[in-house]
Amino acid sequence: MKAHDGMYIDGTWRPAVGRDVIEVVNPADEQVIGQVPAGDARDVDTAVRAARAALPGWAATPPAERAARLAALRDVLVARAGEIAETVTAELGSPLKLSQTVHVGAPIAVAGSYAELAATYAFEERIGNSTVYQEPIGVVGAITPWNYPLHQIVAKVAPALAAGCTVVLKPAEDTPLTAQAFAEAVHEAGVPAGVFNLVTGLGPVAGQALAEHPGVDLVSFTGSTAVGKKIAAIAGAAVKKVALELGGKSANVILPGADLAKAVNVGVANVMSNSGQTCSAWTRMLVHRDQYDEAVELAATAAAKYGDRIGPVVNAKQRERVRGYIEKGIAEGARLVAGGPEAPRERGYFVSPTVFADVTPGMTIAQEEIFGPVLSVLAYEDEEDALRIANGTVYGLAGAVWAGDEAEAVAFARRMETGQVDINGGRFNPLAPFGGYKQSGVGRELGVHGLAEYLQTKSLQF
Ligand code: NAP
Ligand code: MG
Secondary structure, eight states: OOOOOSSSEEEEEEEESOOOOOEEEEETEEEEEEEEOOOHHHHHHHHHOOOHOOOHHHHOHHHHHHHHHHHHHHHHHTTTHHHHHHHHHHHOOOHHHIIIIIHHHHHHHHHHHHHHHHHHHEEEEEEEEEEEEEEEEEEEEEOOOSSSSSHHHHHHHHHHEEEEEEEEEOOTTHHHHHHHHHHHHHTTOEEEEEEEEEEOOOOIIIIIIHOOOOOOOOEEEEEEEOOOHHHHHHEEEEETTEEEEEEOEEEEEEETTOOHHHHHHHHHHHHHHGOOOOTTTEEEEEGGGGHHHHHHHHHHHHHHGGGSOOOSSSSHHHHHHHHHHHHHHHHHHHHHEEESOOSSSSSSOOOEEEEEEEEOTTTTHHHHHOOEEEEEEEEESSHHHHHHTTTHHHHHHOOEEOSSHHHOOOOOOHTOOOOOOOTTOOOOTSSSSSSSGGGESSBBBSHHHHHHHHHEEEEEEE
């Protein structure tokens, strides 16, 4: 795999100050496929200075020109889609088809959406005797995870650039090659030097230095709730704006009138996709007591069909973590109906698609984010019980409701404490705001709501 031995700062690839490196491993076969520099606080400082220096020029660039650069970025991503998909597969382990359609397809759509929004958004409005301006918030420190390595980057960088902000990105240590490919695309798209900068490195070193840097105006973080709390505390102490996209434990609520087989099959696919490493995955399936046995059987059959077709999880630590949760589920009395903790292959960080029945709301596997291909099926007595269970975690990122009648599903969804709900299998919408209630986060990404996160308001009175 192609790997740069430098960091993309101020429009060029320059060596890191220190000598530490990160080895990139293919999780499907455990082979080292490349290495990148592990930057530290000194590299972060250089990158933040470059971003600050570029800020006045980029903020003053007409929105139409920023839009043109984003459209060019989308076009480069399209032209390089095959190569980037192979990079995602090599470092994340996702099946190539998933890399092409989702890992690269979604960011292309998102980059395109911000090319349009930058050109059409009202950065200025009249309110009575005032003119109100939406101005860029400044230098953005973006910290991203590995689970959708390109999407998580584009979901931050594209709106930030559309808004007129400049960016320093610290991507996940497990997936730095995708981030390097993205930096190449930004360069090829003609984005001016310093507007986008990349520092590869470890979270507690480079990530923390970025969050703490006084030259950063907004920290936008996606990842675990534990690290998110630290970032929020750092930002709070400095009165910096913060956006957090954290974990989830979303509910897939199947009401009695729904098409049960469809709801279960789509629900299982949702959890198994990307080997369960999706923050918005519907990892709790809620089924009425009368339909419970049938649903469990359908779910077990559906999961078994995935067998070898899902990819590995991202690394050995993550595999052990997921297996630990499966063992905990068994120990706490849940009934295993598909998969289990045993390694399905000798090589690679694989976990079997796993389904638990007889899960009760208080069990660890019904409360904590597992981030692996593990589904819990819970029984409810009536709608009020279903709602209590659905809302009964610290999270609130996403969810699904299935019912015979759309209005009934909508009424239930409106009572869920969560940021996004799919009704009867509703499709992904790259323009719909995405983000969490409760401990799933602060702020929204995507579409016009995602753009607003990178703007601050000034009013002039006449
Ligand atoms: P994580 O540690 O929260 O990683 C997210 C990003 O934050 C990475 O770039 C990481 O760098 C960085 N980071 C780590 N510690 C930091 C610190 N002290 N200061 C600043 N930045 C820091 O998540 P993870 O370890 O990869 O995964 C652990 C769990 O988080 C998963 O099992 C899952 O439950 C959850 N998760 C959620 C999402 C989501 O989309 N909501 C995504 C990924 C993971 P490194 O890569 O160097 O650690
Ligand atoms: Mg980590």
